[in-house]
Amino acid sequence: MQRNRNEGTAPVRVALDAMGGDFAPEEMVKGAVQVIDSLNAELILVGDPEPVQQELSKYDVADKPITIFPSDGKIGDDEHPVQALRQKPKASVVVATQLVKQGQADVIVSMGSTGGAMASSVLALGLMDGLERPCLGGPFLGLAPNTVLVDIGSNLDCRPRLLLSFGVLGAAFARTYMGIENPRVALLSVGSEAAKGNRQVQESYQLFQDSRLNFVGNVEGMDFFTNKADVIICDGFVGNILIKFTEGLGGALADYLKNKLSQVMPDDAVDKIASDLWETTNRPRTVGGGPLFGVNGAVVLGHGSCRAEGVAGAITTAVRYVNVGLVDIMRTELATITSSSRSREAG
Amino acid sequence: MQRNRNEGTAPVRVALDAMGGDFAPEEMVKGAVQVIDSLNAELILVGDPEPVQQELSKYDVADKPITIFPSDGKIGDDEHPVQALRQKPKASVVVATQLVKQGQADVIVSMGSTGGAMASSVLALGLMDGLERPCLGGPFLGLAPNTVLVDIGSNLDCRPRLLLSFGVLGAAFARTYMGIENPRVALLSVGSEAAKGNRQVQESYQLFQDSRLNFVGNVEGMDFFTNKADVIICDGFVGNILIKFTEGLGGALADYLKNKLSQVMPDDAVDKIASDLWETTNRPRTVGGGPLFGVNGAVVLGHGSCRAEGVAGAITTAVRYVNVGLVDIMRTELATITSSSRSREAG
Numbered sequence: 054m055q056r057n058r059n060e061g062t063a064p065v066r067v068a069l070d071a072m073g074g075d076f077a078p079e080e081m082v083k084g085a086v087q088v089i090d091s092l093n094a095e096l097i098l099v100g101d102p103e104p105v106q107q108e109l110s111k112y113d114v115a116d117k118p119i120t121i122f123p124s125d126g127k128i129g130d131d132e133h134p135v136q137a138l139r140q141k142p143k144a145s146v147v148v149a150t151q152l153v154k155q156g157q158a159d160v161i162v163s164m165g166s167t168g169g170a171m172a173s174s175v176l177a178l179g180l181m182d183g184l185e186r187p188c189l190g191g192p193f194l195g196l197a198p199n200t201v202l203v204d205i206g207s208n209l210d211c212r213p214r215l216l217l218s219f220g221v222l223g224a225a226f227a228r229t230y231m232g233i234e235n236p237r238v239a240l241l242s243v244g245s246e247a248a249k250g251n252r253q254v255q256e257s258y259q260l261f262q263d264s265r266l267n268f269v270g271n272v273e274g275m276d277f278f279t280n281k282a283d284v285i286i287c288d289g290f291v292g293n294i295l296i297k298f299t300e301g302l303g304g305a306l307a308d309y310l311k312n313k314l315s316q317v318m319p320d321d322a323v324d325k326i327a328s329d330l331w332e333t334t335n336r337p338r339t340v341g342g343g344p345l346f347g348v349n350g351a352v353v354l355g356h357g358s359c360r361a362e363g364v365a366g367a368i369t370t371a372v373r374y375v376n377v378g379l380v381d382i383m384r385t386e387l388a389t390i391t392s393s394s395r396s397r398e399a400g
Numbered sequence: 401m402q403r404n405r406n407e408g409t410a411p412v413r414v415a416l417d418a419m420g421g422d423f424a425p426e427e428m429v430k431g432a433v434q435v436i437d438s439l440n441a442e443l444i445l446v447g448d449p450e451p452v453q454q455e456l457s458k459y460d461v462a463d464k465p466i467t468i469f470p471s472d473g474k475i476g477d478d479e480h481p482v483q484a485l486r487q488k489p490k491a492s493v494v495v496a497t498q499l500v501k502q503g504q505a506d507v508i509v510s511m512g513s514t515g516g517a518m519a520s521s522v523l524a525l526g527l528m529d530g531l532e533r534p535c536l537g538g539p540f541l542g543l544a545p546n547t548v549l550v551d552i553g554s555n556l557d558c559r560p561r562l563l564l565s566f567g568v569l570g571a572a573f574a575r576t577y578m579g580i581e582n583p584r585v586a587l588l589s590v591g592s593e594a595a596k597g598n599r600q601v602q603e604s605y606q607l608f609q610d611s612r613l614n615f616v617g618n619v620e621g622m623d624f625f626t627n628k629a630d631v632i633i634c635d636g637f638v639g640n641i642l643i644k645f646t647e648g649l650g651g652a653l654a655d656y657l658k659n660k661l662s663q664v665m666p667d668d669a670v671d672k673i674a675s676d677l678w679e680t681t682n683r684p685r686t687v688g689g690g691p692l693f694g695v696n697g698a699v700v701l702g703h704g705s706c707r708a709e710g711v712a713g714a715i716t717t718a719v720r721y722v723n724v725g726l727v728d729i730m731r732t733e734l735a736t737i738t739s740s741s742r743s744r745e746a747g
Contacts, residue, residue, distance in 0.1 A: 294638060295645060298642060317665065
């Protein structure tokens with residue numbers, strides 16, 4: 054269906070949802086222009102032609118591989134994703150997804166409605182075997198930049214088998230994308246012993262133990278900071294609460310610290326430290342986006358609040374995601390586990 | 401069974417588990433001596449007589465209402481609580497609990513094994529109607545000192561009815577102990593709309609809506625910092641992960657900041673700021689302990705790492721807990737909800 058251009062020679066064709074995000078299309082276009090020279094990529098800006106062209110005309114891009122592909126409208130954060138898909142079949146994120154489906158692009162990048170992008174991706178590209186919905190994963194803390202959390206928020210009620218799938222996807226990401234050899238996978242729980250945890254974790258433990266994953270057991274909340282695991286697995290309910298809690302805490306701490314330090318340091322030094330602190334509790338602004346795991350195609354989603362710097366980061370992520378061939382690797386590994394556990398169930 | 405001396409005139413009799421905690425009995429005794437003059441209380445140090453007497457003899461307490469009550473041994477963090485209770489029927493926390501059961505003390509304070517103290521309390525004092533286990537609640541963040549979280553970690557799999565009980569207990573605590581009039585109660589979820597959440601939250605929503613609580617709907621992870629609710633309800637699995645994550649983050653951030661600031665500020669100023677920051681993400685060291693909700697008697701549990709300052713804080717908490725008559729209020733309110741929902745189920 055989609056091509057994974059992991060030869061690393063052909064330019065990666067990125068379909069950027071130019072209308073998605075709080076500062077679209079301005080910051081989307083700006084980010085695209087900023088990053089194009091540093092990547093072996095072609096950028097396709099998918100959006101309402103007029104405003105996108107207007108933004109693009111601010112830059113001297115005549116000789117750069119940036120094109121506009123027309124769409125009509127966008128899916129807002131406040132819309133019900135599936136209804137919106139029906140009502141707006143030409144919305145930017147839908148058209149961008151179609152480009153990947155039809156082989157005209159290799160990866161989608163969107164800072165728009167997460168629900169809209171997920172629904173559109175599932176509909177156009179399909180889910181990998183064994184999954185009920187896609188999931189979101191990746192490092193989420195500046196303080197623990199190499200610790201991958203899956204699921205960050207889309208699968209709220211998870212059976213053990215689904216958690217195991219998250220483990221496979223997270224481990225593939227950690228190994229292939231982040232370069233962590235034989236990543237240590239753990240279940241997030243309330244104690245390190247096998248018997249510690251809610252029913253979901255207790256039932257999942259043995260399944261992880263029996264899998265081919267490098268399962269290191271349960272970890273606890275503080276273990277995001279103790280380097281006991283590379284990939285930490287929880288359901289999307291816990292993951293979503295954790296990531297939003299962290300963002301809230303980071304903002305509150307930055308304010309608190311600003312207030313404390315402004316009495317003893319010059320303002321610009323205070324701002325720098327508060328901003329650095331904020332980044333330790335959030336995904337760095339420059340990273341911009343993370344991959345959507347589990348769909349049969351490369352999709353990178355970013356925070357709606359991203360500015361050009363974040364958009365550039367997300368595009369860079371997307372190019373790397375395609376070049377390492379992660380989608381195929383994930384699908385293959387997921388299928389292996391699915392079939393081995395099926396034959397075990399049958400046998 | 402136990403007396404709630406809410407007349408506020410008779411001294412509150414505190415049974416302090418002098419053997420529980422990482423720095424027992426030294427810091428337990430020190431904390432007791434530090435705080436006794438500021439409270440209308442009698443302190444009963446429950447522990448192995450010799451080491452406790454040895455600590456106590458360091459201070460001039462001849463005319464103070466501090467006595468020693470003998471026990472034999474302690475329950476360690478590494479022991480299975482119920483087994484340990486059988487094997488050590490004279491352990492300090494067991495004897496302290498018995499003092500409350502027999503009306504010789506009004507409240508227990510322990511920094512020892514949480515599991516041991518909980519098991520001992522349930523066995524001696526019994527659970528309030530409608531609960532399966534006690535629960536832990538209270539403010540847990542220096543940055544949100546008036547936001548109560550229930551359950552912090554003892555009930556891992558919770559049915560909606562149990563979550564509602566936590567709501568009742570948390571609201572009673574917020575109103576009676578913290579002085580918050582008509583406290584706003586919320587369910588912790590992944591979105592504010594009624595339909596957002598895992599099955600547990602979705603099923604609980606209507607139950608909360610129909611209750612007498614001042615239910616304000618769902619809140620999200622960042623809402624610990626937005627003052628949308630006074631009492632936030634989640635199961636103990638989520639609560640435990642959140643509190644341990646916060647502690648870990650606080651420690652990591654304090655280290656990070658020390659490192660950052662040590663280049664631009666004198667060491668003692670850096671230490672002060674890092675320590676202040678740590679407190680914003682943890683229960684302040686001076687608070688020391690929080691009440692155990694749901695047992696028919698007043699029990700205050702603290703962190704094993706508490707020093708004298710924290711022990712003094714926990715004793716102060718315990719005295720106030722008794723003086724406001726919180727145990728009786730909680731039991732009464734829990735019974736009202738239990739009976740009203742029973743009659744609804746029957747009708």
